[in-house]
Structure formats: structure tokens, C-alpha cells
Amino acid sequence: MPLNLTVSPDFAPDHISGWFYFNTFLQRQLGIPIHLELYDSFAKQREDIRQGKVDLSYANPYDASMLVRELGFKALAKPKQKTDETVIAVSAHSDITAVEELKPGSVLATTDDPDVHTMGMIMLESADLDESNIELKTLKNYVLVAKSLLKGEADVGFFLKQGYDELSQLIRSEMRPLVSSQIGVIHHVLLAGPAFNEHQEALSQTLLTMVDDPKGQGVLKNMGLVGWEAMSEEDTEFMIDLIDTLVE
Amino acid sequence: MSEDKKTPTREERIRYFDGSERVATIVDEEIPYPDGKLIVSRTDIKGFITHANQAFVDMSGYTREELIGANHNILRHPDMPAVAFKGLWDTVEKGEKWQGFVKNLRKDGTYYWVKATVIPNIRNGQLMGYTSVRRKPSRSKIRESEALYATLM
Numbered sequence: 001m002p003l004n005l006t007v008s009p010d011f012a013p014d015h016i017s018g019w020f021y022f023n024t025f026l027q028r029q030l031g032i033p034i035h036l037e038l039y040d041s042f043a044k045q046r047e048d049i050r051q052g053k054v055d056l057s058y059a060n061p062y063d064a065s066m067l068v069r070e071l072g073f074k075a076l077a078k079p080k081q082k083t084d085e086t087v088i089a090v091s092a093h094s095d096i097t098a099v100e101e102l103k104p105g106s107v108l109a110t111t112d113d114p115d116v117h118t119m120g121m122i123m124l125e126s127a128d129l130d131e132s133n134i135e136l137k138t139l140k141n142y143v144l145v146a147k148s149l150l151k152g153e154a155d156v157g158f159f160l161k162q163g164y165d166e167l168s169q170l171i172r173s174e175m176r177p178l179v180s181s182q183i184g185v186i187h188h189v190l191l192a193g194p195a196f197n198e199h200q201e202a203l204s205q206t207l208l209t210m211v212d213d214p215k216g217q218g219v220l221k222n223m224g225l226v227g228w229e230a231m232s233e234e235d236t237e238f239m240i241d242l243i244d245t246l247v248e
Numbered sequence: 249m250s251e252d253k254k255t256p257t258r259e260e261r262i263r264y265f266d267g268s269e270r271v272a273t274i275v276d277e278e279i280p281y282p283d284g285k286l287i288v289s290r291t292d293i294k295g296f297i298t299h300a301n302q303a304f305v306d307m308s309g310y311t312r313e314e315l316i317g318a319n320h321n322i323l324r325h326p327d328m329p330a331v332a333f334k335g336l337w338d339t340v341e342k343g344e345k346w347q348g349f350v351k352n353l354r355k356d357g358t359y360y361w362v363k364a365t366v367i368p369n370i371r372n373g374q375l376m377g378y379t380s381v382r383r384k385p386s387r388s389k390i391r392e393s394e395a396l397y398a399t400l401m
């Protein structure tokens with residue numbers, strides 16, 4: 001039975017092949033079979049995680065909480081120089097110049113990415129907006145969020161900062177960010193479940209030395225990462241505590 | 249329009265729960281909460297600061313060295329009723345999450361409003377301390393809190 005690797009569905013489409021190379025790289029280094037399962041739905045992925053179908057996960061910080069506190073996963077590493085930040089943007093033609101000018105009844109374009117949505121909603125609180133007094137449009141990805149702003153179908157949109165920055169120059173020139181979060185300590189994390197216990201040492205070693213290996217460097221580049229950094233148990237608990245203060 | 253608008257300043261005695269007190273210079277001027285930031289601090293189980301992020305350092309007006317090891321009541325504003333903090337401590341000591349609006353005193357005597365969430369840090373079943381994360385509050389919540397706290401003084 002191969003172990004199962006999965007990746008939070010918020011990865012950029014350009015990096016899909018990178019995750020397949022990563023899986024191949026890990027199997028060669030560890031000498032064990034690993035199956036990569038990708039999802040386009042956060043909900044479906046979470047369901048499979050709960051059913052024990054996942055042993056190794058590149059998790060978004062929100063799911064990290066469930067994996068660590070409920071399912072006994074351990075954080076092995078975090079991506080170097082890569083924190084998760086949220087951008088709230090409007091169409092370049094919008095009259096709105098600050099979050100506080102948004103009115104009840106506004107149409108919000110968002111995705112089912114739990115981190116971005118949670119942070120975005122927190123940043124709307126200063127305008128007294130919450131899910132009870134805005135109209136939510138949950139879309140498949142950030143390109144669709146951008147399109148709904150450009151077409152005037154939504155007043156305001158939430159983006160993962162990296163997703164926003166990766167949109168084409170043309171699309172970005174038609175939008176205007178109102179606010180961009182600067183949290184700095186919330187990030188994705190590579191988590192291993194109990195089935196990985198016996199390989200944990202080797203896996204950590206493999207991750208941390210990836211940058212020193214020419215093949216590893218190529219794989220990282222394709223994943224859009226510059227390297228991995230070790231994460232202590234306390235670093236992980238701290239991040240999860242922080243997220244717990246942000247969710248209801 | 250060259251009116252000299254000097255911000256009113258007053259000296260006020262702040263009395264803490266443990267019986268200690270200090271006289272602080274209070275300046276009635278609000279410093280706006282920085283957009284997009286979270287102010288994060290952690291304390292030990294008695295409320296002494298063990299961690300402060302950069303946004304906390306910047307907004308409080310103290311240096312990180314001054315904050316680490318200080319009692320978190322270093323931010324206590326005299327316009328905050330004691331009962332608000334009793335509610336905070338009663339809640340987190342039960343192991344639950346506390347949320348509320350707080351007017352904080354900066355080192356220079358000015359103030360800033362936050363929406364704060366405090367949670368206990370449980371490690372291997374043991375209480376190790378507390379984490380507080382603050383976000384930007386809405387104007388209407390600040391007004392409501394001002395009115396409510398004035399009745400609780």
C-alpha cells in the first residue's frame with residue numbers, strides 16, 4: 001500500500017507538474033511508494049483527510065489545525081520566505097477607496113480557500129460587514145474572482161496575495177487593491193501523519209537538503225518554492241493558536 | 249483656519265487589580281489601527297508578556313525589550329472598566345476564548361482601539377500561557393463600547 005501525499009487545492013495551476021516531480025523525488029530519496037492525490041475542492045479533500053486517506057499533506061494553515069490537533073499529524077517543514085496573505089480588491093473603476101466605504105448589500109466574490117476567505121472577512125469587519133449583510137459569490141479560482149470584478153458582477157473580491165500577483169498584468173491593471181494583509185506568520189506547512197512515523201527522520205532530512213541537490217533545486221523551482229525550513233512543534237502550535245483566534 | 253488645536257492632556261492614576269498603581273499622562277488622541285495587520289502578543293499564565301510581534305511594538309510605542317517581561321496591564325487605559333478585564337481573565341482561566349473591544353494606552357499617552365481575541369495555549373493538556381490577537385474594529389463598535397464602558401466605570 002503506497003502512502004498518500006496531497007496538496008492544498010490553492011496551489012497555482014502552473015505548479016501542478018512541480019508537485020508530481022516532488023512526489024517522484026521523495027519516492028527516490030526515501031525508497032518507498034507514494035501516491036499523489038490532487039483535489040480541486042477543499043471540502044472533498046477535507047473529507048478524505050478525515051477518513052484517513054492522507055498520510056502527507058502540504059496543508060494550508062487552516063487545515064493544519066485539524067490535521068495536527070485532531071488527527072495527530074506533525075509539522076515537518078514550512079516553505080521558505082512564503083507566508084499567506086490576503087488582498088481585498090475592487091475594479092479600477094469602482095468609487096470605493098477604502099474597506100470602510102463598502103456598504104451592506106455589497107456583492108463579494110470569493111473562493112472556498114478557507115484562509116483567504118477567513119482573513120478577508122476579518123478585514124471586512126471594520127466596515128461592519130459579515131456574511132449576514134453581504135451577498136457571497138463563491139467562485140472556483142482567483143481568475144474568476146477577477147473576472148467578476150471586471151464585469152461589474154461583484155463589488156469587491158478576495159485573493160490570495162500570491163494568486164493576485166500571478167494574474168496577468170492586463171487583468172491587474174483593471175483592479176485596485178484596497179488592503180493587503182501583513183500577517184507574516186501564517187503559512188502553509190508540510191505535515192506527516194502517523195503512518196509516516198518511521199520515515200519522518202529521512203523525510204525531514206530530504207526536505208531540508210533539497211536546495212543543495214541540483215535535482216531538488218529543479219523540483220523546488222517547479223513548485224514555486226525556494227526551499228524548506230524546519231518547523232518545531234511549538235512553531236506549529238503557535239500558528240494554530242493564532243488561527244484559532246481568527247475562526248469562530 | 250489657523251486655530252491652535254492643542255490636544256487635551258491629563259495626568260491620571262491607574263489602579264491595577266493587584267493593588268499597585270501608577271500615574272500616567274493621558275492624551276486624548278486616537279492613533280488609527282494599521283490596515284491589514286494583526287497585533288499579536290503572548291503572555292505567561294500570570295499575564296506577563298513573553299512575545300510581541302512588530303505590529304504590537306509599533307502600536308504600543310514601547311520597544312520590544314520594554315514589553316518582554318512586562319505585565320500586560322502596561323497597556324491598561326484608565327477609560328477601561330476593571331470589570332472588562334475581570335471578564336477576560338474569568339473566561340480564559342476556564343480555558344475558553346475571550347473576545348472584546350479594548351481601548352489601549354500607548355507609551356506616549358495616546359490610545360488605539362482594537363478588537364481582541366485571547367485564547368489559552370494548551371500543550372499536552374497543560375495550560376502554558378495565553379495568546380492575544382487584535383484586529384481593526386469598526387467605528388460603530390468603538391462608539392458602542394465607549395458608551396458601554398462609560399456606564400461601567
Ligand SMILES: Cc1cc2nc3c(=O)[nH]c(=O)nc-3n(C[C@H](O)[C@H](O)[C@H](O)COP(=O)(O)O)c2cc1C
Pocket residue numbers: 263264265266289290291295319320321322323324325328330333336350352366378379380
Ligand atoms: C494574552 C493577554 C493579552 C492582554 N492584552 C491586554 C491589552 O492589550 N490591554 C489591556 O489593557 N489588557 C490586556 N490584558 C489584560 C491585562 O492582563 C490586565 O488584566 C488589564 O490590563 C487590567 O489590569 P489589571 O488586571 O492589572 O488591573 C491581556 C491579558 C492577556 C492574558
